[in-house]
Amino acid sequence: MALQWYPGHMNKAKNQVQDRLKLVDIVLEIVDARLPFSSRNPVLEQIIDQKKHIIILNKSDLADPKVTNDWKINFQQEGTKSVELDAKHNKGLGQIKSLIRSELADKIARYEKNGVQNYRIKAMCIGIPNVGKSTILNRLVGKNVAITGNKPGVTKNQNWLKTSIGIDLLDTPGILWPKIDDPKVGMKLALSGAIKDKIYxxxxxxxxxxxxxxxxxxxxxxxxxxxxxxxxxxxxxxxxxxxxxxxxxxxxxxxxxxxxxxxxxxxxxxxxxxxxxxxxxxxx
Ligand code: GDP
Incomplete structure (x- = not known):
């Protein structure tokens, strides 16, 4: 793997994500559109608990468009909205903004009702290595930023990045492990290039x-x-x-x-x- 995952790392990564979750309104779960099942972390839903959450099917330029659509319907049926993105060519950022605003409509309505001016919506990206978290962060910020702590087990102070879609984003994406127990998932991650070729x-x-x-x-x-x-x-x-x-x-x-x-x-x-x-x- 690009990163070796042992129980200690997995625990640390999980704790860090849980700590940072307290700071945000919504989680952007990044997956590889070619692997919408295999590139998900097996316990993410559990980790994020009741927190609002959307799925971003990144690398949609590489995936079969019909199946991407089937996946969006599948996720919607399971209760999570998703949106496709091609971060490499900067296609689909606008849809992320609309989806975040519709997911947080109640909160936004409360702010507006109470006359809260200049409220900020806070979000963080979470995903397994290589799904495009850093690329998305850079796209959303509109310039190259140094992504801090892009490794599990590295604790840094949190910084908020202002983005082109009007949300504040944590500068450190949450990195979680793939479904490492499942050999078929391993094959698919290897085929997609998500894990080092010498492993298989x-x-x-x-x-x-x-x-x-x-x-x-x-x-x-x-x-x-x-x-x-x-x-x-x-x-x-x-x-x-x-x-x-x-x-x-x-x-x-x-x-x-x-x-x-x-x-x-x-x-x-x-x-x-x-x-x-x-x-x-x-x-x-
Ligand atoms: P991270 O480990 O999740 O932060 O992933 P990176 O942002 O470093 O991206 C991993 C690789 O995927 C890099 O080579 C990116 O250029 C590539 N990548 C990211 N987003 C896209 C995308 O939408 N389409 C394609 N084709 N490649 C992408």
Whole structure:
């Protein structure tokens, strides 16, 4: 992992998030739109308790737009509103503002009724490593700021950043751990590039990817690699990896072919893909 998570770190990270939660009106939970289930922290809902909360599906430029929409409906049905964002290209910030204001409508109405002038809405970003918290913070602030304490276990004084969407944001995002117990989640995080490549064998990740593509993105798989139905249906997934290795001209260098497939997925050579499917990720 980009960060190694041990029980001690997890506890510290959790305590820090809980301390800072007291300071804010609303939590912006950042997830990777390609992994709206796998890139969530398993206990975040518990940690934030009754605090208002929205989900930001970041990196939406990389995800399958139809599935992103399905996820938004899924989250809404579970009682949490979400919004998609492409922080890299600065698309979708305005919607975050409207969603925050609608979630805090009661509080804002109270301020206005009581004649409170210049009230500030306070928020913090929370998410697992690599989902784009720092990028979002910089986008919201409109300039590059040094993000303090961007590591679990680092305590710093809190500073408030004024943002372009009229909220004050804690300058230190809350960093929590992914669902580290679930091997499938590990594969998906590896495939997306969220965790260091050396943690997993490339052929395991590539076979996982090919299998997922066979099930969910068959057309893209066939088109990208010039495969026929029989190339796929008459072969097991490891055999497909071996066939592709030959096709790429890599002889028997399966690791090289695996790294290429992983890279192709990340660089959108197979189009925009989402690896978590609402309602289905338990049965893959
Ligand atoms: P953090 O660990 O959550 O603070 O994540 P970072 O902000 O450091 O982002 C991790 C990587 O994701 C960086 O390479 C960013 O450029 C990239 N990134 C962040 N947001 C987006 C986005 O919306 N789209 C794409 N394609 N990449 C993004």
């Amino acid at each position: 064998a490339p052929d395991d990740v590539a076979i996982y990817a090919l299998n997922f593509l066979e099930t969910h993105y068959m057309d893209q798989l066939q088109e990208s690699y010039g495969l026929t139905n029989s190339d796929i249906f008459n072969h097991t997934t490891p055999e497909l990896l071996m066939d592709l290795t030959k096709k790429f001209g890599y002889k028997e260098d399966y690791d090289r072919a695996s790294r290429r497939i992983i890279d192709d997925v990340r660089k959108l050579k197979l189009g925009r893909l989402t690896f978590d499917v609402p309602g289905e990720f338990y049965e893959e």
